[in-house]
Amino acid sequence: MPDPRPEVLDFLLTRRSRPAKALTTPVPTHEELAPILSAAARTPDHGKLEPWRFIVLEGDALQRLATDVSKRGPQLDVEDEKLEKARRQFADADLVVAVVSSPVPSPKVPEIEQILSAGAVCLSLLNAALASGWGANWLTGWMAQDRSFLRHGLGLAKSEFVAGFIHIGSERIVPPERPRPDIDAKTTWVNK
Numbered sequence: 001m002p003d004p005r006p007e008v009l010d011f012l013l014t015r016r017s018r019p020a021k022a023l024t025t026p027v028p029t030h031e032e033l034a035p036i037l038s039a040a041a042r043t044p045d046h047g048k049l050e051p052w053r054f055i056v057l058e059g060d061a062l063q064r065l066a067t068d069v070s071k072r073g074p075q076l077d078v079e080d081e082k083l084e085k086a087r088r089q090f091a092d093a094d095l096v097v098a099v100v101s102s103p104v105p106s107p108k109v110p111e112i113e114q115i116l117s118a119g120a121v122c123l124s125l126l127n128a129a130l131a132s133g134w135g136a137n138w139l140t141g142w143m144a145q146d147r148s149f150l151r152h153g154l155g156l157a158k159s160e161f162v163a164g165f166i167h168i169g170s171e172r173i174v175p176p177e178r179p180r181p182d183i184d185a186k187t188t189w190v191n192k
Helices: 006-014 030-040 059-075 080-091 111-131 147-154
Strands: 052-058 095-101 135-139 161-171
Touching: 006 111, 030 052, 030 095, 030 111, 052 059, 052 111, 059 080, 059 147, 095 111, 111 135, 111 161, 147 161
Parallel strands: none
Antiparallel strands: 052 095, 095 161, 135 161
C-alpha cells in the first residue's frame, strides 16, 4: 500500500526555478549547503559509480571565471550579447555549484547512463535548494562544454564536463508562473 507524501508532491507540482540574475545574498553557508549537496547525491546511480562531483564556486573564483569567459569567448567567435550574458553568469553570482559529469570506465554501466545520473544530480540539487527556502537556477552555456574553459577554469579532466551550473541564493523577486507542458500531448499509453 502506498504511503503518500502530499506535501512533497505539492512541492514538486508547484516548484519554480528562480532566474539566476534575480538571486542575491545571503547565500547558504557551507553548513547550510552540506545537506543540500547530500540530498543531491541521493540520485539514481547504476552500479554505484558516483559519476559526478561538485565544485562550489564563490567570491574570487566567480570573478576569475567571468574574466576567463571574456577571454575565451572571442576565441570561439561567441556573439557579443551571448558573451556578456555568459560573463555575467559568473560576475553577478554569489554562489554557484558546478555539477561535473565525471564518467567512470565500466563494462556494465554505459557512459550515457552515467551522464544522465549527473543530470539527475543537477535537478536534485536544484530541488533541494528550493525546498530549503533558497532561490535556485540550473544554467549551462557554451562554457559547460568548452574543453579549454573547463581545463583552465575548473581543472576538469578530458573526460569531464559541466552538467550544470546551479546558482543558489536569496530571491529578490518571485517570478510569475509560466506555461507548463500539456501532459496529455506528451504522454503515450501502451498496454499491448
